[in-house]
Amino acid sequence: xxxxxxxxxxxxxxxxxxxxxxxxxxxxxxxxxxxxxxxxxxxxxxxxxxxxxxxxxxxxxxxxxxxxxxxxxxxxxxxxxxxxxxxxxxxxxxxxxxxx
Amino acid sequence: xxxxxxxxxxxxxxxxxxxxxxxxxxxxxxxxxxxxxxxxxxxxxxxxxxxxxxxxxxxxxxxxxxxxxxxxxxxxxxxxxxxxxxxxxxxxxxxxxxxxxxxxxxxxxxxxxxxxxxxxxxxxxxxxxxxxxxxxxxxxxxxxxxxxxxxxxxxxxxxxxxxxxxxxxx
Numbered sequence: 001x002x003x004x005x006x007x008x009x010x011x012x013x014x015x016x017x018x019x020x021x022x023x024x025x026x027x028x029x030x031x032x033x034x035x036x037x038x039x040x041x042x043x044x045x046x047x048x049x050x051x052x053x054x055x056x057x058x059x060x061x062x063x064x065x066x067x068x069x070x071x072x073x074x075x076x077x078x079x080x081x082x083x084x085x086x087x088x089x090x091x092x093x094x095x096x097x098x099x100x
Numbered sequence: 101x102x103x104x105x106x107x108x109x110x111x112x113x114x115x116x117x118x119x120x121x122x123x124x125x126x127x128x129x130x131x132x133x134x135x136x137x138x139x140x141x142x143x144x145x146x147x148x149x150x151x152x153x154x155x156x157x158x159x160x161x162x163x164x165x166x167x168x169x170x171x172x173x174x175x176x177x178x179x180x181x182x183x184x185x186x187x188x189x190x191x192x193x194x195x196x197x198x199x200x201x202x203x204x205x206x207x208x209x210x211x212x213x214x215x216x217x218x219x220x221x222x223x224x225x226x227x228x229x230x231x232x233x234x235x236x237x238x239x240x241x242x243x244x245x246x247x248x249x250x251x252x253x254x255x256x257x258x259x260x261x262x263x264x265x266x267x268x269x270x
Contacts, residue, residue, distance in 0.1 A: 031149065034232035035225045037256060039263045040214065083147050084168050088175055090218050092142075094149030 024098050026079035028072040030063050031092040038064060044089045045071060048082060073098065101254075103261040109207050111266055113258075116190075116201035123251045124187065130220035130251065131180050139226040143176065143219065144169045179215035186213075210266045217255040217262075224248045 030041070038060055045056035049072060062069035071093075072082055079095045086093035102114040116124070133139035147168075152158045186209060192201040205213065224230065228248040 029149070035221050035252075036218070037259055037263065039260060039268075040218070043263050043267055080147065084171070087145060087168070088172055090143065090215070090222060092145060092149075094145070095147055096149075 023076070025073050026076045026095050026097055027070045028079050028082045028086070029068050029094050029096060030059070030071050030086060031094065032063050032067045033092045036091060040089075041091060044086065044091055048085045048089075101257075103258065103265075105207075105265045110204050111207055111210070111262070112205070113201075113203045116203065118199055119250075120254060121190075121192070121199070121201045123254045124190075126251060127187070127216060127220055127255070128180065128184055130224055130255075131176075131216055133223050134227070136223070136227050139223045142222050142226055144172055176215060176219055179212035180219070182209050182212035183216040207266055210262045214259055214262050214267065217259045221252045221255050221259075224252045 030045075041063060042053070042056045042060045045051055045059055046053065049056075051059070059069045059071050071086075072079070076095075083093045083095050101116045101120045104112045104114060106112060133143060146152075146161055147164045148157060148161060152161045186205045187203065190201050190203045192199050194200075225248075228245050230245065230249055230252065
């Protein structure tokens with residue numbers, strides 16, 4: 001990803017419900033991409049998940065520096081919806097079962 | 101080129117020089133992945149980010165390809181059409197012996213512009229195998245790679261403006 005500087009701390013949303021104890025939750029992961037602008041990735045994380053600027057920036061920097069970031073955890077149907085939304089903004093997004 | 105956010109619900113590209121105009125006019129071609137499998141897979145990735153390993157994953161990937169990919173294709177195409185329609189309103193005039201162009205765009209089209217510009221950048225990088233850092237570019241790669249980098253940088257500058265000056269404030 002391309003430049004933009006900031007700092008902050010935060011954590012992605014983790015949804016827990018009784019029904020999830022039956023099936024393992026899924027993680028939505030954004031992978032690093034050398035083309036997408038850092039500001040654009042932050043904007044999309046804010047828009048799709050409603051994260052604050054601080055949380056979205058922290059996650060974007062994790063993607064940039066660590067190669068990937070878990071941006072959300074919860075039930076499969078919602079994970080699919082989020083991955084689709086992220087891919088509609090051309091972010092390199094995927095989903096994984098937490099146990100993987 | 102100057103990029104300006106205006107109070108009347110539009111943003112404007114002013115003083116577009118010949119080279120920038122040329123790069124803008126190549127946007128439609130740049131958004132076409134053609135036969136580049138890498139570009140197609142980048143725009144329409146698997147939900148797993150890797151090959152499926154069992155029947156359940158096979159089903160997920162198959163559903164994704166039959167249900168999600170058509171939606172994504174349709175959204176990407178719609179955004180390109182909005183941008184091409186805007187670009188047909190570009191005007192030009194001679195200034196100090198050189199052509200300069202101007203384009204006024206509704207702010208409500210900013211998302212479509214970002215989508216089209218980003219599609220083009222992703223495809224350019226795939227198609228021309230551009231390095232992450234342009235300093236790593238092999239000089240033997242020829243002028244097409246340099247032009248692709250220039251094109252991608254111009255599109256990236258417009259995107260940065262749209263993200264930070266228009267979409268961020270929405």
